[in-house]
Amino acid sequence: MRPVLQLHEFFVEGNDPFASHVLLNITEPSTPEEMDKGYFFAVCEISGGDNKYISRAQEMVDEIENSYYETGDEADRNSLEIILDKINQQFMAIAKKDSPLNCALGAIRQGDVIFSFCGQPQMLLFYKHRDQYDKMDLIAENTGDENPEDRQLFSQIVQGKISANDFFYVSTSRVADYFSHDRLQKIISSRPPRQSAEHLQKVLSELKNNLSFGGIIIHRESEGDEGVMPKISLPKKGSVKSLANLFHTEQNTARILSPSIFPRLPDKAPPGEERALPARPAPARLAHLRQHASRTAPAKRIDYSAALRALARGAAAFLRFLTNALIWLAKFFIAVFAGIGKGLGLIFIVAINYQNRRGLVLGHYGRQWRAYKDFIKRMPLLTKILIATGFLAAIGLVAGVSYLKMKQKQDNEERAAKSAIETIRGQLTSAESALIYNNSAAALGQLTEAEALLQKLNCEKKPGECGELKSQLDALFAKTRKETRARAEMLADWSALSPGLALKLVAMNKEIFGYGPTTSLLYYNFVSKESALVPGSLAVNGFARAAAPKENDFIALLNDDLKNLSVFKPKDRAWQSIDIEHPSAGAATLAISVYNRRMYTVSDKQIYRHDGIRAGYGRGKEWLSEPAELSDTIDLVIDGDLWTLSKTGRLQKFTGGKKQAFEITGLNPALDSADDIWTYTDLNYLYILDGARERIVLLGKDGQLQRQITALELKGATGMAVDETNMSAIFVSQGKLYQISLK
Numbered sequence: 098m099r100p101v102l103q104l105h106e107f108f109v110e111g112n113d114p115f116a117s118h119v120l121l122n123i124t125e126p127s128t129p130e131e132m133d134k135g136y137f138f139a140v141c142e143i144s145g146g147d148n149k150y151i152s153r154a155q156e157m158v159d160e161i162e163n164s165y166y167e168t169g170d171e172a173d174r175n176s177l178e179i180i181l182d183k184i185n186q187q188f189m190a191i192a193k194k195d196s197p198l199n200c201a202l203g204a205i206r207q208g209d210v211i212f213s214f215c216g217q218p219q220m221l222l223f224y225k226h227r228d229q230y231d232k233m234d235l236i237a238e239n240t241g242d243e244n245p246e247d248r249q250l251f252s253q254i255v256q257g258k259i260s261a262n263d264f265f266y267v268s269t270s271r272v273a274d275y276f277s278h279d280r281l282q283k284i285i286s287s288r289p290p291r292q293s294a295e296h297l298q299k300v301l302s303e304l305k306n307n308l309s310f311g312g313i314i315i316h317r318e319s320e321g322d323e324g325v326m327p328k329i330s331l332p333k334k335g336s337v338k339s340l341a342n343l344f345h346t347e348q349n350t351a352r353i354l355s356p357s358i359f360p361r362l363p364d365k366a367p368p369g370e371e372r373a374l375p376a377r378p379a380p381a382r383l384a385h386l387r388q389h390a391s392r393t394a395p396a397k398r399i400d401y402s403a404a405l406r407a408l409a410r411g412a413a414a415f416l417r418f419l420t421n422a423l424i425w426l427a428k429f430f431i432a433v434f435a436g437i438g439k440g441l442g443l444i445f446i447v448a449i450n451y452q453n454r455r456g457l458v459l460g461h462y463g464r465q466w467r468a469y470k471d472f473i474k475r476m477p478l479l480t481k482i483l484i485a486t487g488f489l490a491a492i493g494l495v496a497g498v499s500y501l502k503m504k505q506k507q508d509n510e511e512r513a514a515k516s517a518i519e520t521i522r523g524q525l526t527s528a529e530s531a532l533i534y535n536n537s538a539a540a541l542g543q544l545t546e547a548e549a550l551l552q553k554l555n556c557e558k559k560p561g562e563c564g565e566l567k568s569q570l571d572a573l574f575a576k577t578r579k580e581t582r583a584r585a586e587m588l589a590d591w592s593a594l595s596p597g598l599a600l601k602l603v604a605m606n607k608e609i610f611g612y613g614p615t616t617s618l619l620y621y622n623f624v625s626k627e628s629a630l631v632p633g634s635l636a637v638n639g640f641a642r643a644a645a646p647k648e649n650d651f652i653a654l655l656n657d658d659l660k661n662l663s664v665f666k667p668k669d670r671a672w673q674s675i676d677i678e679h680p681s682a683g684a685a686t687l688a689i690s691v692y693n694r695r696m697y698t699v700s701d702k703q704i705y706r707h708d709g710i711r712a713g714y715g716r717g718k719e720w721l722s723e724p725a726e727l728s729d730t731i732d733l734v735i736d737g738d739l740w741t742l743s744k745t746g747r748l749q750k751f752t753g754g755k756k757q758a759f760e761i762t763g764l765n766p767a768l769d770s771a772d773d774i775w776t777y778t779d780l781n782y783l784y785i786l787d788g789a790r791e792r793i794v795l796l797g798k799d800g801q802l803q804r805q806i807t808a809l810e811l812k813g814a815t816g817m818a819v820d821e822t823n824m825s826a827i828f829v830s831q832g833k834l835y836q837i838s839l840k
Contacts, residue, residue: 102205102259103316104136105290107298111309118143118151119269119309120158120200124166131166134176135206140218140311142269144197154198157188161202177204177211181251192250199270200250201236205315209258210265213251214239219273219312222257223264223286230264230286232278259317264290268312275301275534284526290316296523300530303539510555517554521547521566528573540577541765544570578765578805580792585810585828585835589621589628592832601773601816602829603643603652605667609818609827609834614639614657618665621834628834634672635663642732644691647777653696659685662696662713675713680705688733688741699741701728704751722754732774736798740783742774748785763802766790775819775826782821784839786828788814793826795839810835 104123111117124137139158143151161180168176191198192215201220203212212235214220220235239255259265264285276284276297285293294314301310447455473481524547531540547570556563574580591611600613610631611619616639618631640663642655652665653675664673679686681700688699696707696714702724705717720739729743739751746768750759761768773786782803783796791811795803806826814830824839 101318103290103318104313105294106313107294107301107311109298109301109308109310111307113307114151114309115147116145117271117308118146119311120155121311121313122158122162123313124162126166133206134166135204135209137162137165137202137204138267138313139200139202140267140269140313141198141200141202142216142218142271142309142311144199144271146197150191150197153188153191154200157184157191158200158202160184160187165204175211175254177213178254181213181254185249185251188250198250201267205259208317209256211254211256213254215250215252217270219266219268219270221266221278221281222259223266223282224260225262230282232282234278259315261317263317265315265317266312269310271308272297272301272310272312275304285314290314292519292523296526299523299527303527303531303536304534514554514559517550518559518562518566521550521554521570524550525566525569525573528577532573532576537577537763540573544574544577548574579763579802580805580807581840583806583808583837585808585837587810587833587835588626588827589834590832591619591621591628591829591834594619594628594630600829601643602818602827603645604818604820604827605645605649605652608667610643610652610665610667611816611829611834612640612643612654614641618654620667631665631670635674637663642686642689644689644696646691646694653689653691655686655689659687662689676710677707677714678716680717680719687727687730690733690735690739692735697733697735697739699727699730699733702726704733704739704741720754721751721756723756725749725751725756731771734774734776736776736778736780740774740776742771742785744771745769746771746785746787748774748783759800761796761800761802764794764796764805768794772815773817775817780819780821784817784819784826786811786814786817788812788830793817793828793837793839804839806837806839808837810837 106121106123108119108121110119120139120141120143122137122139126132126134126136139162141154141158143154146154161184164180164183165176168179170176171179185192196216199216199218201212201214201218203210212220214236217236222233222235223230224233225231235255235257239253266281266285284296288296297312443458445451447458524543528540528543528547531537531543547566551563551566551570554563575582595616601611603610603612607623609621609623611621617633618640619628620631621628637656639657640654641657641659643652645652650666650668652667654663654665655661656663660679662675662677664675665671666673677696677698679698684700686698686700690697694709696709697720698705698707698717704720704725704727706720707714707717709715727741727749729745729747730741731744732742734740734742738757741749741751748759748761748768748771750757768785768787770787770789771785772788775784775786776782776798781797783798785794785796787794788811791807791809791814793806793811795805797803810830810833811828812830814828817826817828819826819839826837826839828835828837
């Protein structure tokens with residue numbers, strides 16, 4: 098098997114051709130003489146050029162391409178060197194100081210590569226050395242000290258050889274801003290060229306920065322490889338055609354893309370038809386020229402009468418066939434239903450012995466059965482053998498067809514699984530690349546698609562690969578979600594102190610207090626590590642909400658009737674019922690908070706502010722200037738702004754009596770459930786407890802996700818208190834008190 102060269106390109110067109118304009122040309126020879134010249138390529142980038150400069154650069158590339166195949170080699174100079182000498186004189190105006198042109202062009206023929214360049218394009222050779230790939234920067238290797246007054250575009254010719262298993266890479270200079278040489282080496286040497294080109298194109302297209310990018314990847318397979326003919330991977334704008342064996346010039350080559358102005362397209366026109374001249378597109382603003390202009394023949398005159406006669410004949414034939422088929426089907430079904438009806442009638446006669454005819458029917462079938470057996474006995478041996486052989490052959494045929502179908506199905510499933518695994522790996526690589534550039538949204542999209550594909554994959558047949566992909570997916574998800582897995586430490590088991598579980602927490606000095614609708618107050622002392630039930634002197638079953646002022650001198654508790662308040666003073670362990678006047682009689686209080694010695698309460702549509710009086714708190718005044726939807730509120734915290742949290746995870750911000758625009762960003766999974774919230778004026782973050790997803794979410798007060806803390810012990814957690822100084826949280830879950838680090 099002769100060596101085979103695989104060529105794949107990638108191209109991303111930006112929205113601003115004057116900021117970045119890319120010319121990507123690949124030309125295929127069409128005659129034996131041109132095949133000796135090899136395959137011409139050009140990769141050029143114009144940065145900040147005007148329309149005139151872009152047109153002039155396109156004209157230059159077209160001139161080099163056309164002249165290359167029309168100019169012969171001389172004794173001491175090859176054709177490319179001869180052409181570039183003329184180009185340097187003809188297009189001297191392009192070679193101005195601080196030229197915006199970065200261009201690499203050359204040809205590949207008979208295993209050799211010859212090229213020249215201007216500016217700083219990227220040209221790399223990845224070659225195998227001691228079972229691993231090394232890289233060579235062909236631009237850096239061939240860039241020397243140049244005379245500042247020397248304004249030639251192409252000042253030197255470089256010639257080399259592409260060996261088996263080498264990768265030859267050419268691209269525009271801006272690709273280096275997003276892919277280092279080491280990263281390119283890792284991507285290109287670890288996967289097929291097609292996948293490398295697709296990966297580079299996908300990542301660059303997701304940047305959406307109005308810049309254009311382009312390049313080619315050439316790989317020479319080893320002589321022992323027996324792969325299919327190489328194919329060119331192209332964007333949707335161009336066609337995709339296979340590239341023939343570049344080293345076996347006697348063979349017919351497949352079609353490859355080339356610029357539209359190239360005049361030697363060898364398409365054969367049908368006999369008797371003239372060949373149309375190729376259309377020449379306007380050179381300005383063209384980001385990517387891919388193939389020769391199509392040669393369209395003059396339109397044929399259509400004989401409509403002949404077409405109508407042919408259509409009528411076809412319709413008549415189809416109607417005759419359809420009529421015969423329907424008649425045959427009708428006769429078949431009539432015969433079948435008649436046989437079934439006769440059989441059912443005979444069974445009915447035998448079952449009920451209708452008119453004593455059971456014996457006659459059974460005798461008739463007995464005689465028929467004996468006649469069949471006698472017929473088979475009298476049958477010649479050869480006939481029996483042929484019938485048996487035919488029967489066995491039919492069974493074998495059915496079994497063989499069934500096996501082939503099953504094998505085909507298995508092969509299709511295997512190919513689909515391999516394709517899905519490759520797709521998942523590509524998406525994981527794309528997500529990893531997006532994370533490098535802090536594009537969390539793009540990374541999350543890639544990971545979500547990869548997760549959906551992995552869920553559809555039959556992992557029972559590929560447990561190893563599925564496990565590896567699942568581990569990579571989980572690691573990247575955790576990185577994208579800013580997720581930290583922690584382990585909580587149990588401080589106390591409160592379930593033994595009271596039959597009702599402590600559902601919510603309030604912190605005060607060196608103690609943490611727990612309360613619930615069916616339990617009295619419980620406490621845990623951080624110094625003595627003591628847990629106990631606080632004796633209650635009030636006729637109250639339990640408490641629904643609690644709040645403490647920053648002075649930490651009392652705890653205000655909303656009774657389980659959602660109307661009255663109780664006060665507990667930890668210093669002397671004293672209880673007291675206090676007054677609070679609600680402006681709406683009979684309305685339930687959903688949440689409370691104490692701020693600047695005032696009590697704030699939440700109802701269905703309004704937040705009320707109660708000033709302190711001697712007996713408790715006075716009549717509430719409407720704090721919101723317009724009603725808001727607060728019917729599902731479970732908690733209220735104040736840090737100067739008012740924050741309400743609902744059971745469905747809806748977080749609302751209010752300032753100066755008005756609702757403010759607020760959105761949580763960067764959080765995945767989205768907050769669709771919540772159990773508690775914690776913040777204050779001197780705290781940096783909003784802390785939200787989500788027991789359903791076993792996490793504590795830390796949000797900046799602008800809504801941006803800071804991190805997520807997850808732990809198995811957080812499952813079913815209902816109450817939380819935060820110590821931001823030590824970056825730790827206390828939470829209660831299923832009657833047990835835990836402490837967890839938030840770092």
